[in-house]
Amino acid sequence: MPLDGAVAAVIDGSGVLTAWTRAAAELLGYADVDVIGRPARALVAPRRPAGKPPAGAPGGRVLTLRRDDGERVDVWVRLLPLSGSAVLALGLPAKVLAEWGDHTAVARTVLTQDAWQVAFHGLDLRLRQCSPTVRRSGRVGEGGRDPLCDMPLVDGDGTGADLLRHVMETGRPVVGAAGVLRAPRPDQPDLIYSLTAAPLYDLRGDISGTFTSLVDVTARYESGRRLNLVYKASRAGDALDIRSTAEGLVETLVPTLGDLAAVEISEATLQGAEPPLRVHGLRGDFRRIAARHAHGAWPADLVQVGEILPAVPDQPGFRELERGTVLVANDRRDYLSFLGDVPQAARMIPRDLYASIGAALVARGRVLGYVQVFRTRRQYAFTGHDAKLLKEISTRAALGIDNARRYTRERRVAETLQRSLLPPVSSSTAAAETAGIYLPPRGEAGVGGDWFDAIALSSLRTALVVGDVIGHGLEASTTMARLRTAVQTLADLDLAPDELLIRLDDLVQRMAAESAHPDTLGASVLYAVYDPVTRLCRLASAGHPPPVAVHPDGTTHVIDVRPGPPLGVGGVPFEVTDVSLPEDSVLTMYSDGLLDTARRSRRDPRRPPADPEAEYAARLRAACRPGRPLRRIGEALVERARRAAERTDDVTLLLARTRAVPDDSIADWRFPPDPAAVAEAREVAVAQLTAWGLHENVFATELVVSELVTNAVRYATGDIGLRLVRDAVLVCEVTDSSESQPRLRRAHNDDEGGRGLFLVAQVTSRWGSRYDASGKTIWTEQAIGAEQVLGRD
Incomplete structure (x- = not known):
């Protein structure tokens, strides 16, 4: 506190020191018995060039006093008369007084400067002192009420009043907290301020209020916000999904740029097809795929997500949008005029619309869709800066949507190819x-x-x-x-x-x-x-x-x-x-x-x-x-x-x-490689088919068995196997140890052989051969009549 280190002494009319304070004894280092009753002048060192009085010294002079250890100390002294001829000498070390003066000079300078807003608030948060800029800003309300206390914080919950109370309760200053100072009129934008607050201390060292410094950072904040919006719009396309990109776009725009936002995409784009070069009005070919409301659910009277936009006749404004111009309509009538004043336009415009801004999503010269932003509760107009920002955002978002469209097309082609295979x-x-x-x-x-x-x-x-x-x-x-x-x-x-x-x-x-x-x-x-x-x-x-x-x-x-x-x-x-x-x-x-x-x-x-x-x-x-x-x-x-x-x-x-073929539908035999085996094989095969009731297959099977067993006897060296299997088809297999490849050929009129497999192929639906470690198997399949299949034992 400023009076820390103050000293005092009483001097009688003859210049004798009769009493002094303990602080004076500690400053000079003398014992009372060495000083009391002696001339006060003995404590004053020889004269030296008078120094300039310390800043803030209210009269008096600076004396150089001797300490008990021989050192000297400069003390500002002021003499006050007492009753009689005695005087009271008040003193303050010159160093302490200089610091006090500096503090006073800083406070005076800060409160009188005209560059930024500075104020002192009491414990009740009312203004006690402030700089001229605070008064000009309209912050001095009735009874010293400061709108700063109602300012919502950008980087956290609460208001300016909550932040000032926190500073006074903890004694810890806060530097650079961002807050929104609401505009005095609804047609003006809010301002962003950087708030610095520190506790104020009284002469007893107790917190008596707060010091606040407020700097307008709206331009810097808006620049950072725009950069962040553009970055977020660029990242929205990373998903390679059209709907996810559109949803990320409206989340980027609301509530930062407006109260409502919507994105409409052409049906061709959604299908991954090539979008149109020109749009001749809305003809039921654009679908709303994303929408967001800052203050609740999307209004029921507007076009809903997933719904086709109403038909709107072609207007010159569509050509402007296709060329990259951003449509700014700060009046409801302007937006209706752009849509041609058709009745169905009512479902595309919020009832409480104050201002709107929109842009076409154009990539590689083709129109993918549109993005629209509306202000309703925030009743101030869109500016050229907003239009420039939306153009940058929509351009980047369009590239993301087009990449997603191309990816969708390639993915569908690949999926179609794969599923078809x-x-x-x-x-x-x-x-x-x-x-x-x-x-x-x-x-x-x-x-x-x-x-x-x-x-x-x-x-x-x-x-x-x-x-x-x-x-x-x-x-x-x-x-x-x-x-x-x-x-x-x-x-x-x-x-x-x-x-x-x-x-x-x-x-x-x-x-x-x-x-x-x-x-x-x-x-x-x-x-x-x-x-x-x-x-x-x-x-x-x-x-x-x-x-x-x-x-x-x-x-x-x-x-x-x-x-x-x-x-x-x-x-x-x-x-x-x-x-x-x-x-x-x-x-x-x-x-x-x-x-x-x-x-x-x-x-x-x-x-x-x-x-x-x-x-x-x-x-x-x-x-x-x-x-x-x-x-x-x-x-x-x-x-x-x-x-x-x-x-x-x-x-x-x-x-x-x-599944398994029942045992009673399987019959197999083994025959030696003897020509007599051919007749025996025919007999057992015919008998088995008769037992199964496959009378219609007897003739073909007898021919197949005769030909295949004959070939096996002619070329094989080991036993010959014959197997009949009855299921949805009749299977006939002949197995031998030969590895010769049976070939189907057409015999000429003068050929003595070569007609066997040709005949087999004519009386069966399929035939072929397979090989394993023991030799080969020639197999045939014959269709079985439905009545024969149903008539199984």
Whole structure:
């Protein structure tokens, strides 16, 4: 406080010091017995050039006094007469007085300057003193009330009064807090101020009020706000989704620029098609996809999100918008005039509209849509700065929307391509009932290269395939198409699973050699062949996750397929795993995207990582209830992946419920390689067909058996096998140890042979051959009449 260090002494008429204060004794260091009763002049040092009185000294003079230790101290002294001839000498160290003077000078300077607003507030927050700029700003209200106290803070909750009370309660100053000082009239914009506040102390050291400094930073704040808006508008397009970009745009504009904002996009743009170069009015081809109200729900009387804009005739203003001009209408009538004063325009304008501003979303010379901003409660006009800001924002937003449109188009093309290449989601054969599910990734990844397939093979067998091509996008989809076609072609050759993967691996290596990015070309494949006659499933894997099967009794197990390397590595053989699957077993094959989703959803630093295959098997066991349709089982298994907010990889799932041919629909025999076996084979085949009631198939089957067994006797060296299988078709198989390739050819008139297979092909619907380690099997299929199928024993 300013009187800290003040001293006093009493001097009688003869100049003798009769009393002094303890502060005086401490300042000079003398004991009372050494000073009291002695001449006061003895304490004064010899004269030296008189110094200038300290600033703020109210009269008096500066004396240099001796201390007990020989040092000297300058003290400002003023003499006050007492009764009689005695005087009271009041003193203050010159240093303390100079500091007090500086404080007084600072306060006087701050309160009289005319550059920024400075004020002192009392404990009741009323103005005690202020600079001239405060009075000119209109802040001095009735009874000293200051509008500053009602100023809402920009960077936090509360008002200016809350901030000043906080300063007085804590004694801690606040520097540079931003607040909004409301305009005195509704047609004027608010002002942004930077507020600095510090506590004031009285002479006792208690807080008696606050000191405030207010600087107008509206221009700087608006500049930063505009820069932030432009940045946010640029980031709104990062999602590569048109609706998300539009929603981000209205969130950017409201409430910063206006009270309401809406975005309309052309139907062509939403579909990913090429938007128009010119817009000749509104003809039911623009849809509102985003809207925001700063003070509640979007008004019910306005066009709603998802609704088509009303038809509006063409106006010259549309050409101005297409050229990049921002429409500013600070009067409701101006906006109605732009729309042509048509009745349907009422649904496009808020009832309490005060001012509006709008711009076309134009990118690469094409009109994508429009953005509109309205002011209702804030009743002040849009300025040229606002128009410039909206133009910058709309330009950047239009580029984001156009990028999203182009991405949407490419994604739809890729999805259409991929879905057109996938088989039907469900199928039914003699071997199995199948159901497949494919989920494309979400976000920027685009479509992937996953696929599934169920391929009908000879002798009622079915091949099941799930593959996953490395990468995403059109390149992955086209690679998938080539591989799926290759698998179907190779499967039709009746190759063993390991042999098929070897051939497929060779193809991928050739494709990589032709690619500009060979290191990114590869795939994983799981290939299985199920035989309903033997109930045997043969599987081979090229770096693919293992399948999981559920038996009819509910037991579930992960099939231990010995995996080979992914396709494209080369030089490593693949192995076949054989597993027996009883009838009504459910075999599931999937891509790693299904497990990746499970891993992310279960990610928890407090829990140890789970085994995804084991967890999937448990979920499959719970979902695979008896009699439940495969499609519903599949939906339960992919539910977590379908609901996942993040899905960076596509998800593929193939389910197959196995079937089995009854034992009484299978007949097989073994014959020695003897010509007499031909007649015997015909006899047993005819007898079996008669027993099955397949009388219409007797003649064709007798011809097939006779020709195929005759060829086997002629070229084979071991026993000959004959098998008949009755299902939706009649299958006839002849097996021998020969590896010769049967060929179908047309015999000439003078040829003695060569007509056998030609005749077989004429009386059957399909025929072919396959090979295994013991030789080859020639098979045929014949249609069975519906009445014969229904008439089975």
